[in-house]
Amino acid sequence: MKELERKVLKKGLLFDFIRGQYMDGFKVTREFIETNYSAVVVLPITDDNKVVLVRQFRAPTGDNILEVPAGKIEPGEEPSIAASRELTEETGMIADQITFLGKGYASPGISSELYHFYLATGLSIGKPNPDPDEKVVPVSMDMIDFVSMLGTEEIIDSKTIAVYGLWRAIIGNKTGSKENV
Numbered sequence: 001m002k003e004l005e006r007k008v009l010k011k012g013l014l015f016d017f018i019r020g021q022y023m024d025g026f027k028v029t030r031e032f033i034e035t036n037y038s039a040v041v042v043l044p045i046t047d048d049n050k051v052v053l054v055r056q057f058r059a060p061t062g063d064n065i066l067e068v069p070a071g072k073i074e075p076g077e078e079p080s081i082a083a084s085r086e087l088t089e090e091t092g093m094i095a096d097q098i099t100f101l102g103k104g105y106a107s108p109g110i111s112s113e114l115y116h117f118y119l120a121t122g123l124s125i126g127k128p129n130p131d132p133d134e135k136v137v138p139v140s141m142d143m144i145d146f147v148s149m150l151g152t153e154e155i156i157d158s159k160t161i162a163v164y165g166l167w168r169a170i171i172g173n174k175t176g177s178k179e180n181v
Contacts, residue, residue: 001028015111035113037072040083043101043163044069044093044120051146052123053160054090054136066139066149067157070115071131079116087120089129091138096122101166106159117163119171 001024010017015035022028044052057064071086073079080098087093099119106113130136141149149155150164 015113032109033111033113035111038079038114038116039070039072039106040079040086040116040118041070041159041163042068042083042087042098042118042120043167044087044091044095044123045143045167046123046140047121049143050140051143052091052093053139053141053146053155055139056134056136065157066155067160068163070159073116080118083116083118083120088126089131090134090136092126092128093120093123093138094126095120096124099171101163101170104162115159115162117159117166119163119167 001022003020004023004027005021007019008016009019009031014037015033017031018034019029019031022030046052052069053066054069055064055066069087069090071082071089073082077085080100083098084095087095087098097120099121101117101119103114103116105111106115128136128138146155146164150161155161
């Protein structure tokens with residue numbers, strides 16, 4: 001599709017609201033959010049097969065939700081470094097290994113936000129250091145409980161569901177102890 005026109009309807013700190021017109025045999029108008037950043041999403045799994053999550057308030061939901069650590073990639077920062085930084089900031093955990101699992105758009109029908117998904121292993125305990133405007137509470141649970149929560153709508157965050165799916169498809173099926181989760 002060829003872009004005919006792009007107009008910024010509202011400029012924000014983290015994103016802009018855009019209206020664009022496109023042509024591919026016919027003219028269409030689309031409105032979407034253009035983010036000024038990409039983000040990392042981290043699935044931390046301990047040596048004893050526990051998943052480390054965070055519970056935090058998310059304004060669009062009006063509630064505290066349980067999710068994996070995640071956050072913005074700072075300008076010029078490598079995604080793997082951002083993954084390690086976000087993990088430590090939000091949970092206090094320090095990873096010996098950060099493994100890239102893939103990337104994908106958060107919601108490509110309405111947003112340009114791109115997620116970089118990582119697995120964090122070889123975890124040791126450090127000190128959380130959340131951003132001043134964040135109140136995050138680390139939560140550790142057995143993998144089997146985490147998987148159960150995915151199926152009961154106790155975990156409703158799509159990036160958490162997606163990173164688990166990537167891990168399961170790429171790594172989880174290849175390890176004997178994790179085949180049944």
